[in-house]
Amino acid sequence: GGSRLRELWRSASAGSPNSAVACWLHCADELTIEVLAQLDYDAYVMDLQHGTADGLQAIRQLRALQAMSSSAALVRLAELSASEVGRYLDAGFSGVICPMVNTKAQADALVAACRYAPQGERSWGPTRAMLKERVSLKGYAQQMRDPRTRPVTLAMIETRQGLGNLPDILTSEVDGVFIGPMDLSCSLDEEGLGTAGPKTSKAIARIKALAHRQGKVVGIYVSDRSSTEHYISKGFQFVVSAHDKVALMAGAMSSLPRTCLR
Ligand code: 3PY
Numbered sequence: 001g002g003s004r005l006r007e008l009w010r011s012a013s014a015g016s017p018n019s020a021v022a023c024w025l026h027c028a029d030e031l032t033i034e035v036l037a038q039l040d041y042d043a044y045v046m047d048l049q050h051g052t053a054d055g056l057q058a059i060r061q062l063r064a065l066q067a068m069s070s071s072a073a074l075v076r077l078a079e080l081s082a083s084e085v086g087r088y089l090d091a092g093f094s095g096v097i098c099p100m101v102n103t104k105a106q107a108d109a110l111v112a113a114c115r116y117a118p119q120g121e122r123s124w125g126p127t128r129a130m131l132k133e134r135v136s137l138k139g140y141a142q143q144m145r146d147p148r149t150r151p152v153t154l155a156m157i158e159t160r161q162g163l164g165n166l167p168d169i170l171t172s173e174v175d176g177v178f179i180g181p182m183d184l185s186c187s188l189d190e191e192g193l194g195t196a197g198p199k200t201s202k203a204i205a206r207i208k209a210l211a212h213r214q215g216k217v218v219g220i221y222v223s224d225r226s227s228t229e230h231y232i233s234k235g236f237q238f239v240v241s242a243h244d245k246v247a248l249m250a251g252a253m254s255s256l257p258r259t260c261l262r
């Protein structure tokens with residue numbers, strides 16, 4: 001799972017940033033993820049902030065994915081909550097994306113929630129994760145300490161405050177930052193939502209430059225091929241390119257008889 005992302009990132013070189021291409025799930029449904037699993041994205045993200053799944057359903061989707069695929073399964077949390085982080089890691093998710101990380105203290109709390117003492121504050125109880133990995137208690141504890149196999153942590157930078165505190169946030173031990181262009185453009189009071197506006201695109205370039213200077217992974221959320229290719233070519237290592245909801249609509253529209261096109 002998560003180690004697949006880390007291997008990809010580790011094998012990156014100057015000419016080849018080895019970007020992970022990810023698929024985002026808004027729909028709380030197992031079949032949807034089973035269909036999209038066929039395309040073998042590097043990672044699948046279950047969105048507990050804006051999707052329709054609750055925690056139990058996200059775990060059902062995780063099982064469905066893992067039955068068909070060895071891709072990384074991540075959750076986008078509804079909010080920064082150590083108990084939620086623990087619950088999803090215990091279920092076998094290999095990483096977490098935390099929305100609205102605005103301060104270094106929040107980034108530190110995210111990392112602490114993913115690590116056992118003395119490095120962090122995660123409570124012991126990897127109920128399903130251990131079964132999935134087929135490891136002993138000791139083996140699991142080792143995996144969680146090993147920088148190659150421990151959970152992937154991505155802090156979302158999507159507010160003016162997060163942008164202002166970015167140099168500080170980047171001194172935390174998160175693996176990287178993940179840009180939410182919708183909230184970021186809102187927060188910057190941009191004319192239109194998304195990546196295109198001048199303030200937002202400048203902010204995106206700044207986030208990337210600062211994060212890469214600090215040796216962190218940078219990710220971004222887009223939803224079309226040209227933006228995906230653009231950010232891959234710019235060296236972004238985690239690009240969300242597909243969404244179940246968008247894909248479903250595009251697929252249906254592609255077969256709609258012309259007489260029904262509005
Ligand atoms: C944003 O663009 O604000 C996101 O959180 C992506 O879902």
Ligand code: MG
Pocket residue numbers: 099158180182183
């Ligand atoms: Mg957002």
